[in-house]
Amino acid sequence: MNTMAKPIDRRKAHIRLRVNGEEVEVSFAPYKTLLEVLREDLDLTGTKHGCELGECGACAVLVDGQPLLSCLKLALECDGCSIETIEGLAEGPELHPLQAAFSDHGGSQCGYCTPGVLMTAKGLLDAEPNPSRERIKEALAGNLCRCTGYQQIVDSVEDAARVINEQRAKA
Amino acid sequence: MSSAKKFDVIGHARRRVDGRAKVTGQLRYADDLTLPRMLHAKLLRSPHPHALIEAIDIARARSHPGVQLVLTGRDFPVPFGIMPVSQDEYPLAPEHVRYVGDPVAAVIAQDEQAASEALKLIEVTYRALPTIATPEEALAHPETRIHDYGESGNIHRNQAFEFGDVEEALAQSDHVFEDVFFFEGSTHMPMEQHAALAASEGDGRFTLWSSTQNPHYLQRQLARVLQLPAAHIRVIACDNGGGFGGKCDPANHEMVVSKAALMLGRPVKICLTREEVFYLHRGRHPVLMKFRTGVTRDGKLTGMHLQTLLDGGGYGSHGPASTFYTGVLTPLTYELPRFKFEACRVFTNKPACGPKRGHGTPQPRFGQEVQLDKIAERLKLDPADLRLNMVTKANSLTASWLKIGSNGLAECIRQVVEGSGWRQKHGKLPEGRGVGIACSSYMCGAGVSIYWNKMPHSGVALTLDRSGQVTVFCGATEVGQGSDDVLAAIVAETLGISTKEVRCVTGDTGITPVDLGSYSSRVTIMMGNAALQAAGRARDMLVTAAAEQLEVLPASIVLSRGRVFAAGDAAKSMSFAEAVVYAETKFGTLGTVGSYTPPKPPGKFKAAGVGPSPAYSFSACVVEVEVDEHTGWINVPKVWIAHDIGRALNPLLARGQVIGGVYMGLGEALMEEQVFRRLPPKLSDALVHKIPSLLEYKSITSLDMPEVEVILVEDPDPNCPFGAKEVGQGPLLPVMPAVANAIFDAVGVRIDEVPITPEKVLRALQLKREGKNPRVGPERFPDVHYAEPVFVLPPGEGGDGNETKDHYKQAVNKVAERAVS
Known part of the structure; x- marks a missing residue:
């Protein structure tokens, strides 16, 4: 056990995104995929993962309107992008x-x-x-x-x- | 469907109760959960298929930044296993690894990255052992045992049963057909990778959230491994992202995070990678089968001798049950006066096989139904008529002492023949196109629990309060099949309210009554009957209170569409919530329970408990194929399937289960295979999974999937809630043999094994062109030393369901006496 070691500093990357119509800023470890940042750093767990290798489509989101496998995209590459996830599909209480x-x-x-x-x-x-x-x-x-x-x-x-x-x- | 009109909820196509959460991304699967101070776990897995662990050095891993704990086999002295007879697994292997992927150590760290880095710092010294790659090798090499228990050598289980003298029956038959078939293993491939999160509650208590189909069995195994009272362990089955049997076994990672959370006092989560899911496996057993079947010249079965050999992989898992299932359900579909089956499961150095949708029965059903096609061809009978002329009867006993209740098989065959245009197609389509038919049957829940006890298999508790709120509690587990929807529908129908008014609390050993889990197609029948009882008791209280208030006889009270009223008197009416208020006033706080225990099996011989079920579903399927003779490519343009469901509680979901079953069956028929290869000797000679990825493990996509025409045959079964039988597993079973039979109709070649790949079709077509037997499949069945069968006289021959102890000795004596006289 290594409780006295210096803390791990991973959140070195910082980007701005438009997620489901809202402007957000997020800091994260630079190796993280868009999938991981959505799920782990933005708490948008509606987007799923089935392989994390681009084989199953479970993690598909829309990036600037285009379907994209979020497990294959580094979040760093998405600075300034507009992302649509399942959480943003319904308009208020009305289902899409x-x-x-x-x-x-x-x-x-x-x-x-x-x-x-x-x-x-x-x-x-x-x-x-x-x-x-x-x-x-x-x-x-x-x-x-x-x-x-x-x-x-x-x-x-x-x-x-x-x-x-x-x-x-x-x- | 006039019968459905009597019901407000049952029989009407509805949105499922958990549907909204699923389409909005709000449903929380296990890996979607996080807790404050949560740590992450990763497992180190063996790179060797068979080896002894000589030493493990964890010092460097322990001092890696962010690492909180490193566990090894030493931390888990107690083994586990889903079945009491094969408790042969450890959460982390202490000294012996049995397949590439067997977990040997675990790192718990601040994040997954730190845990993964630390895994690489663990140094394990292995001493390699000879590897058993196939069942043939397992039989040939009893030494270097994979386990030190089992029948002998590397044989895990040997089971043999004979119902009536089969050799005599075969000797008196007009024809005896002998065929060998092989069914390749496949895996469940649930879209959700298994995940688990454990949190300590102090005082040695903890909660485990997991993607599990069987929270009850998991709780029992956690208690065993961690040496804690089961009552201190709360297992919550999260909504599963698909199971198909792959989340039935208690798993290593669930034990590891539980132990770590208890030791650290912090929540610990793990999510397996997709590659690890392939190693955890517990999927379809590869099975080699030999059928010797006697028939009369007009196409009636006289007797069958079935032998099976199962490749079990490295651990027991559900193996003893799987072994039985390669035999026991075979006699359900057609009149079979005598039946003998011998089954043997061996250990090999591969991921353990276990229960996958259909559990042990798709393999023999494939062989049986393809052989019937050959019999029809030889006797010049139409394959559909051959089947129709010998279907089992409702309310009958099979030679093997299974009690069949309702039986819609004949109707299924008639409807699927009609719907598919079979009469205009079979043997009449142009070369390269063909149709094939096959049938099957499946249990509506295993009649006996996995561990021996006489308690209910399912319990339901129901509370109502003055707000009109109805909450129903049951240990049953939602794996996507619609278990919560069945529960809500049965309660809603009984209480005359809509499913939206019923809150389901399920799969939580801390607050829900015990239900054994989502396996063996048991939920609708067992949970459903328990719910019917609980809701019926609540209804009685509402009726009593409402009748008193409305001053009418209780018998005239009707509960329907949220109202409680007197039949025929519109003035005497109140809302459901008002009726609850009167009932709560009269009886005090309202709560009822219900439970269900399946009927006793009719057979009394040892192991007569495997196979019996409160009811059986039946299916018939016609598949059309187009075969390209130049490439061997098989296209399936359409599938027709009729399923005897008893009654469809929610036809929308029932149809979905049928189509999903056909989908998975087509995958097994045409492409899915869990196969292995040896690495080149210069690397390591290890036996490794050939394709542990979703890209290389071929499954059917939206482009490959044909249109499926679903026919639901509804003949309500008296043992089932509202007559509803299972639909989750049965419809998969006839698909594989129907494909094989259609290929024969299309191009005249027999592929006696699955998957039926283009390469095998081309090989068979080449044999046909050369004038040789146009067949691809296993050539021989190995010499297996089966146990002496348990001999039981069939019901039709005066048997009483007990074993005839000295049958074989007496038979030998008789022969000797005859020789002397």
């Missing part, structure tokens, strides 16, 4: 149409892959409001889900696209 559709169509079982899937799907629908079923499957091919067999995920995204388009038409 994707969240509502996942609830209604069984798109989420254990729920562990869900934040990554939802953020990837949001990235898709923001860029392509009318994706085909095949296109949805293609966009989500990097998000592994062990529970659903994907069918109800694809159903959910299809339905959410419909709802979002209807809302846009009304507005």
